[in-house]
Amino acid sequence: MARGVQFLHDNEMIHNNLHGGNVLITQSNQAKIADYICPQTTELNEKTTPQYIVYMSPEAIKKTTMRSKPSDVYSLGILFLQVATQTPPTPIEDSELTEVQRHKPHLDDITGNPLLPVIIQCLNILPARPSIGHLCSRINIAKHSPQNVMSGALHRIKDSPELGSSLASGKYKIKWSKCKTLPVPMQGSNATIIDDVIYIGGGECPGADDEYYIFMYHQKENRWTRLQARLPQHGGVIININNKLTVLGGMESVTNISTNKVLTLQNNRWISLYSDMNTARYKPAALSYQHYTIVAGGKDNNVVLNTIEVFNLSNNQWTISKTFLPTPMWIISATTSYGAFIIAGHHTIIGCSNTGAYITTLDNILKPELSSTSSADDNKWIVLAAIPYWNATIVPQTTPPVIVGGHDDQFNTTDAIMVYDDSINIWKTVSVLPLKCCRTTMVTTHNSIIMAGGVTEYKTPQTIKSTTLTTVMIGNLVEQ
Structure with a gap:
């Protein structure tokens, strides 16, 4: 998913409508991003259905800015959270909370998951949200975490807590x-x-x-x-x-x-x-x-x-x-x-x-x-x-x-x-x-x-x- 969005952003395009319903899984378990229609449009998507509002960045919901590359990164963060928890995202409804606080119950469920710091960075308010290039590097590093790759060649302190x-x-x-x-x-x-x-x-x-x-x-x-x-x-x-x-x-x-x-x-x-x-x-x-x-x-x-x-x-x-x-x-x-x-x-x-x-x-x-x-x-x-x-x-x-x-x-x-x-x-x-x-x-x-x-x-x-x-x-x- 991240590489697909990186391709769009590298070519100065914005998806504008990333959510769980627009990610297709092939028979070989590859994720493909769908429903990319308007390459030149950065206007807010007024047709977003209520169940997909949760994937929209706070600045997009408040209509304080047009949809942007950082908005796509936020949407990816929610998608990653859904993948990690295997549960549809259901944030706390409280406008006084930050995005990380609103999603804290789900984030607490994945403590120790190598994707957790990646997700938290995606949910940051602007301008702290990472670019898609940095995000892809973080994901590549997370893929090599102990939860995903147990490599005996990597040196660790043995016979004691790390x-x-x-x-x-x-x-x-x-x-x-x-x-x-x-x-x-x-x-x-x-x-x-x-x-x-x-x-x-x-x-x-x-x-x-x-x-x-x-x-x-x-x-x-x-x-x-x-x-x-x-x-x-x-x-x-x-x-x-x-x-x-x-x-x-x-x-x-x-x-x-x-x-x-x-x-x-x-x-x-x-x-x-x-x-x-x-x-x-x-x-x-x-x-x-x-x-x-x-x-x-x-x-x-x-x-x-x-x-x-x-x-x-x-x-x-x-x-x-x-x-x-x-x-x-x-x-x-x-x-x-x-x-x-x-x-x-x-x-x-x-x-x-x-x-x-x-x-x-x-x-x-x-x-x-x-x-x-x-x-x-x-x-x-x-x-x-x-x-x-x-x-x-x-x-x-x-x-x-x-x-x-x-x-x-x-x-x-x-x-x-x-x-x-x-x-x-x-x-x-x-x-x-x-x-x-x-x-x-x-x-x-x-x-x-x-x-x-x-x-x-x-x-x-x-x-x-x-x-x-x-x-x-x-x-x-x-x-x-």
Whole structure:
């Protein structure tokens, strides 16, 4: 249904009369929109029968505006509600209530349904209603929710309640305890896990030479060791490719020039096992998904990038995705969530620029043949609420997304742990870190989360250097 309406809107046409009686189902269970008669008409449809008035937007009923694209989106929202509840829509008759409040009894019946936030956005008053392009992206993401696709390839915290949803429910909190401290102070690093060993590096350290080393945390023994092999580059992304420790991009130690090198640890040596990236990238975001590795944004010397490239392990090739970031970004982090790709970070080359968060489907990233354009396409991305703190950290492998720490525009750090609330498009504080800091590193393990390093005072180069942390804490979900 949504794709049919998108076709109309893309061609500057309005259906003007969407309701349950105009949706036909084929023998192959495909929905087809019928009764589209007047392509040029935006006048109110005076022939709408009483039982179909419920599908009309409030502005159309009040005749405060001609029928419009947002009116079609509202009608789709009511249709989606009918599909989700399998019940004809019967809102509360009270003109003092909002549309969401009028339909609340039916909305309460589908709590947990991945379509619920989509429906709520469709019922919003103008101008908060989404465009049909954004709506189709949201539906595509909802199709990959746990209620519709149970994919073992998507990473989640195992053997414990899921972190994001558990914190969002208000029934759980995080209990923190100390671990063995880092061998050196470290901030802005990234980490990965291979065979229960946590590898951390790629960040900034007060001791400059430490930036070229990776440190290993052995969870069972609660101890840290340093890899003997020194990296020839720093500021790259540490990642697990095919159960091998790999570093993507960064800046070369000799020239201080961004690099596209992809190095893999083998026999305690860094070798070129996989193909190099197409573009040099310093501090990009990267993650592995199935047999793909996705790298987004970063900085190529003085140019902040908006490109995304995908490594396919099966053919050892990098491909530039036809889906671009909605804006050039660096010092960013990314995660996956039930078929969605979520990215957050800085918009410009300036360290304290706007911090944005965006979501699209993994299909948009991994299957460029589905894209209709080779340039940036905002309709492929949904803009989440701006993250209220700079230099916050996305916790990997959480649903809904979780961010921790950061600092405000006065460089005051926070201990906030925030979860994204999709229904009202805000980041809400649900718990706290054991200390106020920014640029910490977060790792999700089998049944816990680990924070390592960070900065407590991000005000001057001197305070950054002197307050860079060696602290390592482990957090476990416990009932309130």
